[in-house]
Amino acid sequence: MTGNVRIKVCGLRSVDDALAAIDAGVDLVGLNFVATSPRCVNLREAEAIASALEGSGIERVAVFADPAWEDVDRVLRRVDFERVQLHGDESEEDVEAVELPVIKALRGADLETAEAYPGALLLLDHPHSGGGRGQTWEWSEASALIELGLDVILAGGLHPENVEQALEAVGDVPPWGVDVASGVEGEGHRKDPARMRAFVEAVRRASVPPVLEAGG
DSSP, X not given: OOSOOEEEEEOOOSHHHHHXXXXXXXXXXXXXXXXXXXXXXXXHHHHXXXXXXXXXXXXXXXXXXXXXXXXXHHHHHHSOOSEEEEOSSOOHHHHHHOSSOEEEEEESOOHHHHTTSTTSEEEEEOTTTOSSSOOOOOGGGXXXXXXXXXXXXXXXXXXXXXXXXXXXXTOSSOOSEEEESGGXXXXXXXXXXXXXXXXXXXXXXXXXXXXXXXXX
16 A cells, blocks of 8 residues: 545534644545534534634535535535535536535445546445445455546545555555544544544555565
8 A cells, every 4th residue: 555545534513623633634524514414514613614724734525415506505605615525316417517626425336336427536435324324344345446547535434443454455556535434433423533643643554655675
């Protein structure tokens, strides 16, 4: 495993979560606008979190699932984001209609489905359970898409204790990034600063190029 793997922590719910993400050194954070999710934030909360991240270098991602497009517009008019994540059954046309770069969540690593979203980052989650439920799957299945040159974010049941194993499972070519939500949480779906730091440290260990011995 070589190369830098970007780290996305999804489901921030407070300014404290944002400050902990900055301290941990993550690369992207997701703010959830799915009404049925326990991590859903309102516009006021989202504005405060996004403001706390201003100038940190962390990309802010607005997460939706099969949204009404007027709701997407309302959020993006009020809050600054660098990307949009679509986590439902959105079509290729839906993805292309979004002006910001899109992360499209998929269930599993099906090539035919992946090819329906050219130009989008592909977040590969559990094939049956969907996102945010902390269930693992055969992460090695993602390797076929990664080896084809598709930009993949690996998700589904990741936490500090297994993310190195997941990255090893996809082989020598690393994914574009990894995504975690429940795996770095404490009570009430609040992010645990220590677990966030541990997750980042584990990913960094897994993505450091090996040191070649002299004469090797």
